[in-house]
Amino acid sequence: MSTHTNETTGAEATTRHTADPGHGTEAQQSRAATRGAWLQVARREVLVKLTDKGFLISTVVTVLLIGAVLAIQGFMQNRTSTFDVVTTDSTAAAMVDRIADRAPDIDDKVAVKAGTEADAAAARVAVQDEKADAWLQRTDSGWTLVTKDTADSDLSTVVSTVVRETALADNASKAGTTMAALQAGTTVTAQQLDGNAERSGLVTALGFIFAILFYLASIMFGMTLASSVVEEKQSRIVEMIAAAIPLRQLLAGKIIGNTVLAFGQMALYVGVGLVGMSFTDYGKYVAGLSGSIGWFLAFFLVGFVALACLWAVAGALASRTEDIQSTSMPITMLMMLMYFGALFLDGTARAIGSFIPPVSSILMPMRVLAGEVSWWEPALALLLLVAFAVGLILVSERIYRRALLQTGGKLSVKDAWRTQE
Known part of the structure; x- marks a missing residue:
């Protein structure tokens, strides 16, 4: 009797499942849509920025300034x-x-x-x-x-x-x-073992430019990312977003969107700079510098992703826009340390620092540019930076998820880590 009942129940279940063929398909479609939510978030971040007149004007003005400086340099050199x-x-x-x-x-x-x-x-x-x-x-x-x-x-x-x-x-x-x-015997001839004086001056200037561009891009896009997070949190919009998609998808979309913008802007600046430089007396060095610039862009990409996670966490820990200044203070101090460390470290300290993330994202490209490294050194430093970024993403994702929906006031990292989801 029991066996007959189980068989009947199983048959009825099979019949109901067959009668509703769309049931499984809808669930699969819902899960697929959720998995791709980060793409929608990233697209929105990019579109919002690309339609922001302030962002577009600042980008155009910077490009014009780079072009003007190089044009003046070329004119003065040939005048x-x-x-x-x-x-x-x-x-x-x-x-x-x-x-x-x-x-x-x-x-x-x-x-x-x-x-x-x-x-x-x-x-x-x-x-x-x-x-x-x-x-x-x-x-x-x-x-x-x-x-x-x-x-x-x-x-x-x-x-x-x-x-x-x-x-x-x-x-x-x-x-x-x-x-x-x-005058016999009074002539002093300068001889440089590595490269020449003109190229050394150019390398020094480009190293400084790389450092300042990384610093400014990280600060500008980082503050934008943190402000976006806290504004959604303060207005309670994030609660509606969290009901529709996983928070890790929201975080991924924001980081990817801002990274695309930052990297695109940086590539534009570098491209304009190289084209402009080709019309100056330094044009003969452009081809030889292309590999070093490629390393700079690679380190910038990975380093920015790592720092973007920290900026997102700074926004999640804040409960109001006014709190960002305090929650982002550790990141600002880290950026200052990276910037001044890259400029003033020398000798052994410079060599060691070029392998330590996230300082390596600025320092190693500078050493590559100066011709101080073997081929394997930037590759190893980049792998270490990628590993650091992955670890930071995992830690930041947990803090972000646990802090984002907490509206009782500004949180510390320790409190956010211990908060239950």
Whole structure:
């Protein structure tokens, strides 16, 4: 009897299941939609930012500034400056003529045009009224270059060099020798074992630019992410979102959306910078720097994801927008440590720091740029940074889920960790 009843019940269950073929399909569709919720959240984060006039204007202005700085740099590097130098006597006039002849050999960006004035007073007035750039006069101790303001460094260098050469030649002639004999053994040639001085200067400047770009992008997008989280929490919108999708999906969408924006903006800035640099005297280094810039973008991507998790947690711990300043203070201090550590660490400390996350996200690309590392070092540092980011994601996800729906006031990390979901 019991067996018959069980069989009947099983048959009825089978019949009901067959009669409602859409039951399982709807559940599967619901689970699939929930699993893909992060994509919708990420898309919303990106679209909201791309329709924000402030964000678009700041991006365009930054791109224009980068282009303008590089355009000015290229113009100044290719521009020849002409200086009008006046004299009041034949001796000084002969010296200025020699300066004009030698100037292109000393500095091809400097040209000197000679002029004459009737007397010292007229020469002084010409310089004061900016009709002439300088007045060269002979004195008892040598020569004086008179200018209205601080003398141009390029002009001063050319004048000093020619005056020194002329004086040495005259003195050598009086001593019955030659200038070449007097100067024998006095030449000092600078030799750099790694690279050259021009490239080293460029590398130093780019390292600083990488550090400041990482810092500014992390602060700007991080604060935006934290503000977004706390605004949804304060307005109770997050409670409705939590009823529709898992909170980990919400967190993933926010982090991915802001990462896409930050990385896209950074790639744009770097691309504009490289194109602009190609029109300057540094253009010959662009091809060689492309690999280093690729490492910078890779470290930026992973490092930003790790820090974005912390910014999301800072927003979840706050109960009001005003609380963000205190909940994000540890992150701000970490960013300052990363920035100044990258700039001022040197020697062994610099080498060790380039492997320690998250400082490595700034420091290792700088070392790659400077040519201080073997091929395996950035790869290892990136793997360590990825492992750090994964661990941080797991920890942040737990704190985020437990703190986001708590509205009783600002939470500490310890309280959020212990709070029951």
